[in-house]
Amino acid sequence: MKHPRTNHTGISRFGSLGTAFIAPRTLWKALLALLALGLSTLGLGPARLSAQDFGFGPADATEASQAASGSAVGAAGTGPALTISGTATIQGNLFVGEPEALWDQSLGDLVYPKLTLEARGSKVETYLAFNLRPSYLETASSRILDEAWVRLFAGPLTLDGGFMKVTWGKADSQGSLDVLNPLDYTDFTVTDSKERKIAQPMIRLSWNIGDFTKLEGIGVIGFQGNQYDLSGRWQPDQLGSLVAISTQSSQTAEQILNILSAALQADRGLDHSQGGLRFTTTTGSVDWGIQYFYGYLPNPAAKIVLAGTFPTLYPVLQSLAYNRYHQAGLDAATVLGGFNLRFEGAANITEDTSGDDPAVYNPHLAFSLGFDRDVVAGINLNVQYNGTYRLMDDKVGTTPFDIEAGTKAFTDRLTTRISQNLFQDTLKWECTILWGIQDKDYLIIPKISWAIGDGEIFAQGGIFGGDSAGLVGQYDKNDYLTLGMKYTF
Numbered sequence: 329m330k331h332p333r334t335n336h337t338g339i340s341r342f343g344s345l346g347t348a349f350i351a352p353r354t355l356w357k358a359l360l361a362l363l364a365l366g367l368s369t370l371g372l373g374p375a376r377l378s379a380q381d382f383g384f385g386p387a388d389a390t391e392a393s394q395a396a397s398g399s400a401v402g403a404a405g406t407g408p409a410l411t412i413s414g415t416a417t418i419q420g421n422l423f424v425g426e427p428e429a430l431w432d433q434s435l436g437d438l439v440y441p442k443l444t445l446e447a448r449g450s451k452v453e454t455y456l457a458f459n460l461r462p463s464y465l466e467t468a469s470s471r472i473l474d475e476a477w478v479r480l481f482a483g484p485l486t487l488d489g490g491f492m493k494v495t496w497g498k499a500d501s502q503g504s505l506d507v508l509n510p511l512d513y514t515d516f517t518v519t520d521s522k523e524r525k526i527a528q529p530m531i532r533l534s535w536n537i538g539d540f541t542k543l544e545g546i547g548v549i550g551f552q553g554n555q556y557d558l559s560g561r562w563q564p565d566q567l568g569s570l571v572a573i574s575t576q577s578s579q580t581a582e583q584i585l586n587i588l589s590a591a592l593q594a595d596r597g598l599d600h601s602q603g604g605l606r607f608t609t610t611t612g613s614v615d616w617g618i619q620y621f622y623g624y625l626p627n628p629a630a631k632i633v634l635a636g637t638f639p640t641l642y643p644v645l646q647s648l649a650y651n652r653y654h655q656a657g658l659d660a661a662t663v664l665g666g667f668n669l670r671f672e673g674a675a676n677i678t679e680d681t682s683g684d685d686p687a688v689y690n691p692h693l694a695f696s697l698g699f700d701r702d703v704v705a706g707i708n709l710n711v712q713y714n715g716t717y718r719l720m721d722d723k724v725g726t727t728p729f730d731i732e733a734g735t736k737a738f739t740d741r742l743t744t745r746i747s748q749n750l751f752q753d754t755l756k757w758e759c760t761i762l763w764g765i766q767d768k769d770y771l772i773i774p775k776i777s778w779a780i781g782d783g784e785i786f787a788q789g790g791i792f793g794g795d796s797a798g799l800v801g802q803y804d805k806n807d808y809l810t811l812g813m814k815y816t817f
Contacts, residue, residue, distance in 0.1 A: 415442045416441045418440070441460040455477055497657070499696040505674055530549065552594035570645060643729065653689075654676075672695060682723065686730040712744075736766050745760040759775070768798060773788065784813065784815075
């Protein structure tokens, strides 16, 4: 039976599926430097940071606003506004197949405090967000900093930089064009898309050409892949195919895990940097955009070779690497007949243009179609259909140890969410269903929440099922119930 643990890193869903380690000293140096830059630019010095200078109000994140109550300090003519907001959450997870694990959770597993600090001036703003979960303070200091950036305004130009979470594309969540931030899959009880994103060091320059037209260029310093659980409850079953190599070769399971852990750390070297351009505008009633991105696929590829002497040959995991690729994409959104419609399409071209390199993923096409609409009695329906199609599929498996051998050329997933607010928005229920059509698996996430002033009581469940080889079906024994309460300030 799999058990939770604190060691997380990144691992591909090989054939279809890291936490960057930043030394605490380096992390805090960077954080303090960024804070000093932002506050000094705003004209705020240490003497200004007294209790009387702090206010409560809405904090505007990189791409999405975070609701908060209260007011900000700094009326017109008195200087920049400095705002504090955040949440304090206490919750526990009960796993149906392992109820005794509830009592094994420490205080650090139950408490989720988050703090945001924002300072605004006429031409600049600074934003800092922290995850102050006790378990992060003890074992994962690199996870404490959620976002930290400075934004400067110069007429039609906007320049911002720091550790950022940036969304590209029109899809409701995790669309084909949203490629700038890796995702954290170490805990499937976390379902918020923005919370899953891992902030990356970026520099972005935006040019507002007109009221509805913008050109955006962005550079990502270095690279970090998606984060997966290596040996805990949420470890992908696909990891077993690599660890199983140890039973056939001279490599031990520990050696293979060490290779994975060492290879999947974030690389902040400039030679691993990424970048892209995005243009968005409005034509008639259609918002549309095009983009280009050059970077790395977020899931690693394993290179396995035969070692030994004939006739005694055995497979050896030689390396684990991320594939460079080019993406060209487009998206559009409009309203038609009361439906909010969204579309994304992308071509992802790797270096394996012939399709026969066993250690490089084939080029593939990706798309996302979605809509949302209020149907009746305040009930909202949101549907998104995602898919990918692998090119040159006939070349897959023609060479030994092809990382895509045995996988489907076409994969798709349908996500449906239905929700309703009741009693003047104090009671909300929703149900999200993820259906892997080709994988023949599913995940059902019901949730109910009750708002009491600035507080909230909530319950959420997760029901996994279907084919055990599917992306979510493999977690069939991890059905869970989450109970918690949250205070927003």
